[in-house]
Structure formats: C-alpha cells, structure tokens
Amino acid sequence: MMARRKHDYYRGVRMAPYDLLKEFLFVTGVMALLVFVLAIVFSSPDEPSLTLQSVARDTPQIYAQTALDELDGNSAVAGYGPPYNNGTGSVQYIGPISLQKLVGVHIPVDTAQDYVLGPLSQAAANDPALKAALARYEHASATQQTTWTDAYNKALTKAKENPPHLAVAPCPSCGPVPLLMTSVLRLGQSGAMDGLLLTSGHFYQTDFTRALLFMQNDAVANHAATFNLQGSTWGVMNETGNYPGQAWLWLYTLFYQIPPYTTAWAANVDALAIVSVSILSVILLFLPWIPGLNRMPRLIPVYRLIWKDYYREQRAQTPQASGPVVPTGE
Amino acid sequence: MSITRSVQQQLTRTLPYDELLPYEQPAYVHSYVYLFGVATVGSFLLLFLTGLVLAAFGPQWWHFSSLGHFVNSLHFWSVQAVFFFLVVHQWAAFFQGAWRDGRGLTWAIGVITFLTSILTAFTGYISQLNFDAQWIAVQGKDALNAVGVGAFFNVLNFGQMYGWHVVILPILVSLLIGLHLLLVRLHGVVKPYPDNHTKPEVLS
Numbered sequence: 001m002m003a004r005r006k007h008d009y010y011r012g013v014r015m016a017p018y019d020l021l022k023e024f025l026f027v028t029g030v031m032a033l034l035v036f037v038l039a040i041v042f043s044s045p046d047e048p049s050l051t052l053q054s055v056a057r058d059t060p061q062i063y064a065q066t067a068l069d070e071l072d073g074n075s076a077v078a079g080y081g082p083p084y085n086n087g088t089g090s091v092q093y094i095g096p097i098s099l100q101k102l103v104g105v106h107i108p109v110d111t112a113q114d115y116v117l118g119p120l121s122q123a124a125a126n127d128p129a130l131k132a133a134l135a136r137y138e139h140a141s142a143t144q145q146t147t148w149t150d151a152y153n154k155a156l157t158k159a160k161e162n163p164p165h166l167a168v169a170p171c172p173s174c175g176p177v178p179l180l181m182t183s184v185l186r187l188g189q190s191g192a193m194d195g196l197l198l199t200s201g202h203f204y205q206t207d208f209t210r211a212l213l214f215m216q217n218d219a220v221a222n223h224a225a226t227f228n229l230q231g232s233t234w235g236v237m238n239e240t241g242n243y244p245g246q247a248w249l250w251l252y253t254l255f256y257q258i259p260p261y262t263t264a265w266a267a268n269v270d271a272l273a274i275v276s277v278s279i280l281s282v283i284l285l286f287l288p289w290i291p292g293l294n295r296m297p298r299l300i301p302v303y304r305l306i307w308k309d310y311y312r313e314q315r316a317q318t319p320q321a322s323g324p325v326v327p328t329g330e
Numbered sequence: 331m332s333i334t335r336s337v338q339q340q341l342t343r344t345l346p347y348d349e350l351l352p353y354e355q356p357a358y359v360h361s362y363v364y365l366f367g368v369a370t371v372g373s374f375l376l377l378f379l380t381g382l383v384l385a386a387f388g389p390q391w392w393h394f395s396s397l398g399h400f401v402n403s404l405h406f407w408s409v410q411a412v413f414f415f416l417v418v419h420q421w422a423a424f425f426q427g428a429w430r431d432g433r434g435l436t437w438a439i440g441v442i443t444f445l446t447s448i449l450t451a452f453t454g455y456i457s458q459l460n461f462d463a464q465w466i467a468v469q470g471k472d473a474l475n476a477v478g479v480g481a482f483f484n485v486l487n488f489g490q491m492y493g494w495h496v497v498i499l500p501i502l503v504s505l506l507i508g509l510h511l512l513l514v515r516l517h518g519v520v521k522p523y524p525d526n527h528t529k530p531e532v533l534s
Contacts, residue, residue: 006349006517009431009518013521014356015357016360017353020355021351023365024368031369031372031373032372032376034407035407038410039400043399044405044407046402047461047462049461049464083484092476099476099477100478102478103478206488207487207488209486209487212464220464224461229465239455239462239466246452274473281441285438285441288429289434298427298523303426306426307361309358310357311525314525
C-alpha cells in the first residue's frame with residue numbers, strides 16, 4: 001500500500017543505485033575520526049566544583065554573610081517563593097498568572113533551620129556553650145533576634161578577612177549571634193556542613209538542592225563571573241574554558257539580552273523567555289501546516305543550489321520547457 | 331482473532347523490507363546535503379556508545395581517571411557533532427520544504443527530536459559533577475521554577491537529573507530518531523521544487 005504510493009510518487013523520476021548502509025558506515029567512520037581528533041586536541045572542560053568547605057575557607061566573609069542572611073531571613077532563598085517557600089522575591093508572572101504560585105511549595109526550605117540552627121544543634125551535642133547560645137537565640141522573641149542579627153550584620157561588614165580567617169570586632173549588642181556565626185563558619189571550614197546539608201534521614205544522598213541554594217547567590221555567582229558565565233553575557237549557553245558550550249541555547253539566551261525582556265519585562269524575564277521560546281518552537285513544529293510560512297523555502301533560492309545538478313539534468317533533457325518539470329504538491 | 335497474525339499482516343503491508351532498506355534512490359539524492367542527516371545519526375551512535383561507557387563506570391569516574399576523561403571528551407565532542415549536523419540537517423530540510431507531499435509528520439518528529447535532544451544535553455551538563463554543573467543548575471532552576479516545572483523537575487537534584495540523562499531521555503531520543511528514519515524510508519525523500527523559480531507568482 002505504502003510501497004505503491006511511493007512508487008507512484010516517484011513515477012518519471014530517474015532512480016539510481018544507492019548504498020545506504022555503506023554511506024552510513026563511511027559517514028560514521030568519518031564522524032568517529034573527527035570526534036577522536038577533537039577529543040585528543042581539545043579534551044573537555046572539568047573545572048572542579050565548589051564545596052561549602054572551599055567557600056568557607058577561601059571566602060569566609062561571603063560564607064558568614066550568607067549564613068547570617070539565611071538565619072535572619074534576608075537571603076534570596078529565604079524570600080524566593082515556590083517551590084521552596086511562600087516568599088515572593090522570585091515569583092514570576094505570565095500576564096496575571098503565576099504558574100509558580102499555582103504549583104506551590106514542593107521542596108520546602110526553611111533557611112534558618114536548614115542552614116544554621118539545624119546543623120548547629122547537631123554540633124552542639126558536645127559543646128555546652130554553643131548549646132546555651134542556641135537555646136538563648138531560639139527562645140528570644142523575633143524582635144530580639146532581629147536586633148541581634150542586625151547588629152551583627154553591621155559588625156560583619158567591617159570584618160577583616162584574611163582567608164581562612166575572619167576577624168569580626170567584638171559585638172556586645174549581638175547577643176548569642178557571634179558564637180552561632182563563628183560555629184557555623186567552623187562547621188563549614190571543617191567540611192562538616194557539606195555533609196550536614198545533604199542529610200535526609202537516608203544513608204545514600206543524591207540531592208544537592210539545599211547546598212546549591214546556600215552557595216548560589218554569592219559564592220557560585222562570583223566564581224562564575226570569573227569565567228564570564230553570567231546570564232547578561234550569554235553565559236547560560238557558555239561553559240568554563242574555551243569550549244563551545246550549549247550553543248544550541250542561543251535563541252533562548254537571546255531573550256536575556258534584548259528589551260523589553262531586559263527592561264519592562266525584567267521582573268518576569270525567566271517565565272517570559274520560556275513562553276517566547278515555546279511559542280517559536282510550536283511554530284517550528286507546525287511549520288508544514290502554517291499557510292504562508294510553509295511556502296517560504298520556495299521563495300528562498302537555496303533549494304536551487306541543493307538540487308542544481310538535478311535541474312541542470314532536467315533542462316538538458318527538456319531545453320524547451322519553462323514550466324514545472326516535476327509535479328509536486330505543497 | 332489472532333492479534334499476532336493481524337499485527338504481522340499489518341507490518342508486512344506497511345513496512346516491507348525493500349522499502350525500509352532500498353538499494354535505489356532518486357538520482358537527485360546524490361547531493362552532499364543529504365549526508366547531514368546521516369552524520370547526525372552517526373554522531374548520535376558515537377554519543378550513545380561513549381555514554382554507555384561513562385554510565386558503566388559511574389558519574390565520578392572521569393574526574394579521576396585519565397581514560398575516563400578521554401571517554402568524556404569523546405562524549406563531549408560527539409554532543410557537539412550531533413547538534414552541529416542536526417541543525418544543518420534541519421536547515422537543509424527547511425530549504426527543501428521537506429514536509430511537502432504528506433511529510434509533515436516526518437518534519438514534526440524531527441523538531442520534537444531536536445527539542446528533546448536539547449533537554450538531554452541540558453541534563454547532561456548538570457550531571458557532570460563539576461562547576462559547570464553547579465552553575466548551569468542554579469541558573470536553570472529559576473527558569474523552570476518560573477513556569478512551575480521546577481517543583482517536579484528539580485535541576486539541583488543530581489539523582490533525578492542523572493536518571494533523566496542516562497535512561498529516560500536517551501530512550502526517548504532513540505525512539506524518536508527511529509520513528510523519524512522509519513517515516514523517511516516509508517515516504518521517501520521529497521521531490522525537488524518545480525524548476526520555475528523565475529515565476530514566484532505560481533506559488534498561490
């Protein structure tokens with residue numbers, strides 16, 4: 001049935017011997033050689049990952065500031081919104097609708113508990129001073145906690161950093177916060193935090209959500225900036241080193257470079273970039289059935305280059321013909 | 331009624347061997363442009379094989395083994411080759427108006443394969459267990475969260491992304507490529523446009 005239809009379709013078309021398998025084997029061989037040579041000459045990128053330990057040791061001020069922000073709820077993650085919490089800081093809209101809010105919180109992150117109080121309560125088992133400081137902080141009113149963390153925030157901005165050391169001036173008005181922050185920095189520098197943020201009650205761990213969220217805004221972003229990987233510089237499609245990266249994301253990344261995505265729509269740029277690229281993808285998908293667009297190739301003479309030998313042969317056979325040589329539906 | 335017999339008869343009618351593996355093609359197929367699709371499939375085969383080796387030794391292997399790093403490099407450049415030839419093939423198909431004469435589904439499956447390949451590469455990048463993986467994951471999460479997908483497709487969860495990258499998406503891409511090739515073989519390649527380019531008004 002299908003065979004007869006195809007046979008009818010090719011009626012009048014000159015057929016020629018063609019060894020598909022030989023062609024496939026030859027081309028695959030060439031590809032293998034090409035890939036082999038590229039792998040030998042250029043290798044592949046492998047910039048080591050950051051760890052909480054490396055961040056705490058190399059940039060103790062960033063680490064301590066991040067921990068303080070997580071504790072007092074001023075971090076980007078603390079106010080992010082779904083799927084991590086009920087904040088609004090990173091909630092985006094498509095017109096009046098926020099799909100992010102509709103879906104809700106599915107990966108709950110309590111920044112104070114997960115990043116500071118929880119890990120410290122484990123570390124405090126053999127440290128009475130830390131245990132007392134934790135109890136004092138947790139039993140204080142929210143206003144008192146804020147007073148302490150605000151005071152420590154001021155002290156931290158004036159701290160002197162000499163990695164891995166961080167010297168914060170004595171802060172009598174900071175309550176138990178200096179001891180909490182010193183302890184959480186010590187946990188980070190010892191490597192214990194890398195493990196503590198992965199705990200989920202199971203022995204095997206494969207989910208790095210909490211650790212990555214802790215590092216994302218300053219530590220990871222600053223490191224990425226040294227490789228020119230930021231979103232505003234087409235960074236999402238690039239990678240470390242002189243490698244091609246995900247060049248196929250150019251269209252998606254384009255939206256992060258142009259107005260109104262970078263101006264009026266900036267607050268919702270991620271959602272609108274996804275919507276925009278989805279619309280273009282749907283157009284590409286249904287191109288054969290979109291009137292006008294489906295005839296575009298006919299107006300662009302590239303096809304004459306592709307089939308130039310065929311047209312030359314046809315004209316040689318029927319030099320007087322000026323109309324269509326091969327009937328074809330569109 | 332025998333289901334086996336009915337399926338066998340249906341397959342014999344719709345998928346005859348001589349159509350799936352013909353030894354003749356229209357003469358106009360003798361053009362380098364037609365090699366880009368084959369180059370895409372060839373690169374994908376290399377990608378698949380090198381991916382099998384990487385998966386067999388585990389996701390940490392290539393970070394401490396020089397042989398592992400070389401296999402990763404083969405995998406890396408195979409990805410680049412797949413996308414390069416896939417995009418060129420797609421442009422070539424566009425300029426040929428390859429969807430004509432009942433080939434729309436072939437084009438659509440090709441586009442879906444391209445989009446699925448992008449997702450496969452994306453999950454590959456965030457399964458690398460290095461700084462690129464960390465950066466791409468924390469960047470990518472905002473876009474996925476913004477449209478409500480991040481709650482279920484968590485790019486910060488290595489275990490989930492690795493599963494997608496080495497099982498779900500490769501199976502999907504392989505099936506899509508297979509279906510695309512099947513449709514190309516069943517319908518044959520599209521005929522050239524009529525040679526009347528000097529009269530574009532006949533398009534209507």
